[in-house]
Amino acid sequence: MRPVPPTIAPGSLAVRPQPTIAGPGGLVLRPWEAGDAPVFFAAYQDPAIQHWHGRHPESEAQVREWFEQYRQGWQQERGASWAVTHENGEVLGRTALGRFDLREGSAVCAYWVLPAARGTGVAPRALIAVSAWALGEAGFHRLHLSHSTRNNASCRVAVKAGFQLEGTKRSDAVHSDGRHDMHLHARIRGDA
Template identity: 55%
Template sequence: MPYTAASVLPAGTLSASPQPVLATGDGLVLRPWRTEDAPAVHAVFQDPLIHQWQLRAAESLEEVVGWIEEWQQAWAGEKDAQWAVVDEGTDRVRGRVALREILLGEGTAEVAYWTAPEARGGGTAGRATAALARWALDEIGFHRLELTHATANEASCRVATKAGFVLEGTRRSAVLHRDGWHDMHLHARVQGD
């Protein structure tokens, strides 16, 4: 049975080329993850704020190496794409941005991010998220990017707004965290925003 609308992006839109390196233009670079980034990721996941807002925990360095291997392989499957956010000059890991739940046919994806403790408050997440959104919408041709965060996470709400994601509403009792069910804000950017 045929669909009534054409696919927004064909299969192979991402995987036909290597995962790109994206510059924010202001000192940060989004690059594919490397195995040698594992100690930095493991250290970030020992932080209490990461425990509060992230759904995963990193119990060992070996576990994080496994995550990075998954992130490296995900590009070919076109369902998930993960970037390390690093300082342009030092290549030090400052955070992570990702496109998750990629649906090429619909031209949609979910944006996710976290920031290393020492990089918080300097605009790292907002700058990286804005750069990823520009690339996905303007260069690749995604139609809509969504971003969700716990309503209690005011810092993430500021990141979403600074990166141009419009608040569209609240998903009640939507995600189970360690401390119970969280209401989630839904933000989005669409082509032309």
């Protein structure tokens, strides 16, 4: 039997720099820059982001190390993280794709939005933009995400961005208040 070719040819992403992506309503998704370290660090002082995201930077210096890891992640075709910005340049949040599997053509999505920018559809619009790039130009076939069944706002983001609910992973994640069941959502190429 002939080997099945990978969905995405290794090397075909990193041959170009991580893209800047235009999103609905004037959003611009761009790679993180060293000057974003203070706003990124401030985001992780928010109790909701602390609660729902497992890893926290301990200093702006560590944030800059994370930015370097993001840069290397793109070069090694492992993942990508974008600053979600208003068209005036203000940072509003973060959207990321991780765990690139080029053979299967899959990746996992993550997001947060700064408290002052919540409730105006920033996260779903950013997720729609990154999905259009990933399932289009980049050649992924399936994007998935997980959130606690107690995180209703994140569930709304997933549904509004076209990520169908596929099921509940029981007791799948540990947060500061114990174990949580997790919803699994996915969007595949061709979905509306």
